[in-house]
Amino acid sequence: MVPNSRMFRAASALTAVGIVLVVTNWYARPEAALAWTAPLAMFAVMFAALRLSRRALRRSTGDALRSPDWIPTAVVFAALMMGIPLALTLARSYGVVDDIDLGRRSTGVLIGAFLAMLGNVMPKSLPPLSSMRCDGARQQAFQRLAGWTWVLCGLASAIGWLALSIDSAEIATTVLVVTAMAVTIVQLLRLRRPRKDEPAHGLN
Amino acid sequence: MNTVFKALSDPTRRRVLQLLRERPMSAGELSDHFPVSKPTMSAHFAVLQQAGLIDAEKSGRTIVYRLVMSVLEEALLGFAQTFGGSPDSERTSRVGDRKTAKRLAKGEA
Numbered sequence: 251m252v253p254n255s256r257m258f259r260a261a262s263a264l265t266a267v268g269i270v271l272v273v274t275n276w277y278a279r280p281e282a283a284l285a286w287t288a289p290l291a292m293f294a295v296m297f298a299a300l301r302l303s304r305r306a307l308r309r310s311t312g313d314a315l316r317s318p319d320w321i322p323t324a325v326v327f328a329a330l331m332m333g334i335p336l337a338l339t340l341a342r343s344y345g346v347v348d349d350i351d352l353g354r355r356s357t358g359v360l361i362g363a364f365l366a367m368l369g370n371v372m373p374k375s376l377p378p379l380s381s382m383r384c385d386g387a388r389q390q391a392f393q394r395l396a397g398w399t400w401v402l403c404g405l406a407s408a409i410g411w412l413a414l415s416i417d418s419a420e421i422a423t424t425v426l427v428v429t430a431m432a433v434t435i436v437q438l439l440r441l442r443r444p445r446k447d448e449p450a451h452g453l454n
Numbered sequence: 455m456n457t458v459f460k461a462l463s464d465p466t467r468r469r470v471l472q473l474l475r476e477r478p479m480s481a482g483e484l485s486d487h488f489p490v491s492k493p494t495m496s497a498h499f500a501v502l503q504q505a506g507l508i509d510a511e512k513s514g515r516t517i518v519y520r521l522v523m524s525v526l527e528e529a530l531l532g533f534a535q536t537f538g539g540s541p542d543s544e545r546t547s548r549v550g551d552r553k554t555a556k557r558l559a560k561g562e563a
Contacts, residue, residue: 369525370524370525370526371524372525373521373522373523373524373525373528374506374522374523374524376509376520376522378511379478379511379513379518379520386477386478386520387476387477387478390477390478390520390521394475394521394528397524397525398525398528401525
């Protein structure tokens with residue numbers, strides 16, 4: 251299987267930028283050396299995960315469920331989530347940016363965007379009909395509902411981080427995520443319960 | 455994305471997607487809803503499959519189609535249905551009724 255090289259390149263570049271940002275921050279504030287080792291270690295782990303997934307994808311036979319082609323996308327988001335606050339911290343230490351909350355805000359927006367992106371692809375990741383242990387129609391309905399729930403939750407959360415004050419955005423995001431989780435769990439439990447008019451493991 | 459817009463531009467294909475929203479259906483079941491030939495329907499299914507909006511799985515001698523649309527694609531479908539002209543579901547059902555009526559009349563004669 252040929253790996254998605256554009257995504258791999260983006261993930262590698264962002265990881266490299268992240269490492270440079272950590273080192274520059276370390277140089278700007280050497281007294282907080284311990285604080286910089288954690289993000290440096292995380293970027294190193296991301297880089298290793300990328301290398302391993304690239305090797306695994308080249309050897310993969312095309313089994314979409316087992317191939318780790320989601321790893322570069324996850325690394326891109328993780329690198330952005332860590333890289334933006336690092337860049338803002340660096341900008342603040344050099345007096346370029348005054349806003350203390352900008353880092354938290356941007357991370358919140360990115361997390362919201364990530365949730366929306368995860369929700370967007372949720373209805374697409376259906377298992378084969380022959381391997382389903384419940385009604386295909388119900389599984390499809392569940393994944394569509396879950397997808398819409400997480401997309402709306404992610405978008406609302408991102409808008410909340412942009413428009414509300416930090417305290418209100420934190421509360422609003424928590425309420426949104428807990429509600430989305432509750433909706434998903436309730437629907438999942440309903441999916442597990444067999445319908446009265448069908449056999450326990452009935453395929454349609 | 456271009457293939458998605460192409461797939462959503464046709465009212466018959468939009469109607470197929472609407473039907474698949476309810477549950478996975480076989481090619482025959484889907485074709486019964488439209489007054490067009492089976493090869494034409496197969497061409498529509500191929501376009502939808504190429505765009506990654508539906509998924510086909512062989513089950514015995516039938517092919518079962520199901521929806522694999524992302525949330526964004528579903529929102530685009532809703533947008534296309536609202537602004538892309540009315541799906542000719544009423545017209546197709548009327549044509550279907552007329553064809554069935556003709557067939558029945560010939561059989562009785």
